[in-house]
Amino acid sequence: MAAGNANKAVSRRYFHEIMNQANEAVAHELLSPEFVFTLPTHPEPFKGPDGFIGLVKMLHGAFPDFYIDPQDMVAGGDWVATRWLGGGTHTGGPLLTVKGNVEATGNFFQIDGMTWHTIKDGQITESIGHEDTLGLMLQLGVLPAPPAAEAETTAAQNEALVGRYFQDIMSEGKLEVIEEILTPDFAFIIPTQPEPITGYDAFRGFVQYLRNAFPDIKFTALRQLAEGNKVAARWSIEGTHQGEFLGAPASGNHIKDYGIDIFTIRHGKIASVHVNENDFGLMQQLGVIPS
Numbered sequence: 001m002a003a004g005n006a007n008k009a010v011s012r013r014y015f016h017e018i019m020n021q022a023n024e025a026v027a028h029e030l031l032s033p034e035f036v037f038t039l040p041t042h043p044e045p046f047k048g049p050d051g052f053i054g055l056v057k058m059l060h061g062a063f064p065d066f067y068i069d070p071q072d073m074v075a076g077g078d079w080v081a082t083r084w085l086g087g088g089t090h091t092g093g094p095l096l097t098v099k100g101n102v103e104a105t106g107n108f109f110q111i112d113g114m115t116w117h118t119i120k121d122g123q124i125t126e127s128i129g130h131e132d133t134l135g136l137m138l139q140l141g142v143l144p145a146p147p148a149a150e151a152e153t154t155a156a157q158n159e160a161l162v163g164r165y166f167q168d169i170m171s172e173g174k175l176e177v178i179e180e181i182l183t184p185d186f187a188f189i190i191p192t193q194p195e196p197i198t199g200y201d202a203f204r205g206f207v208q209y210l211r212n213a214f215p216d217i218k219f220t221a222l223r224q225l226a227e228g229n230k231v232a233a234r235w236s237i238e239g240t241h242q243g244e245f246l247g248a249p250a251s252g253n254h255i256k257d258y259g260i261d262i263f264t265i266r267h268g269k270i271a272s273v274h275v276n277e278n279d280f281g282l283m284q285q286l287g288v289i290p291s
Helices: 002-019 024-030 048-062 132-141 155-171 176-181 200-213 279-285
Strands: 031-038 067-076 079-090 096-097 098-104 109-120 122-133 184-190 218-227 230-240 254-266 269-278
Touching: 002 048, 002 067, 002 079, 002 122, 024 031, 024 048, 031 048, 048 096, 067 254, 096 184, 109 132, 109 155, 155 176, 155 200, 155 230, 155 254, 155 269, 176 184, 176 200, 184 200, 254 279
Parallel strands: 031 122, 184 269
Antiparallel strands: 067 079, 079 109, 096 098, 109 122, 218 230, 230 254, 254 269
């Protein structure tokens, strides 16, 4: 585990200090003289710290606001695999790709990708990258975009769906509404759960669990906005802690919490919701963490 953590730290520095900051000194510190970088977007591998920093500078020259943020890391032996998000606005120089030089159009892009690092004696010897090259080309305008489909639902309809989610399902516990307004592959993503809660049965179980813990729970949407197939909502909840929740036994405490959700609507139903709340403050109110 210690070696894995050390290698993850090297990979994080690769993304934050080399990719994002174009720090040449760190490139020579972390990349071995035999370092090789490959990525489908680029026609030839980049070799050595100097070759790689040349690529990084080209990216920053093309995208002055370029960023790449690691999301998930998995380590074992000499390897670290990382899922990342990267993007920027093409307002600078040309981007070198397998399609040739792409001149700036002012377009913004954001894609996800993965990188596989081989790390020996604290230095990266190999970086194999894969990214959403098709998405990159489409967003930069290199490839023609497919014909835009008409919106399936209006902003008002999407906001109404979200309103029913908060009122009918979360506040009133009407489990029959779940299949009416959520897609079969609906995903509920929240930091307090180790994995997304997906599908009707799993989400019904979560709602029942939440309402067993707080039988009088009430969700109130404080702000709401819709754009395209997304709806963002800032909400508050209140309730009385009368059952086990996240390992905390019933305390009888009255809790109040706040959060923000982003919903994705597909075919007139809610396909996913990403949730973030004041989980630390909630655990304090439940008596798990001293105030």
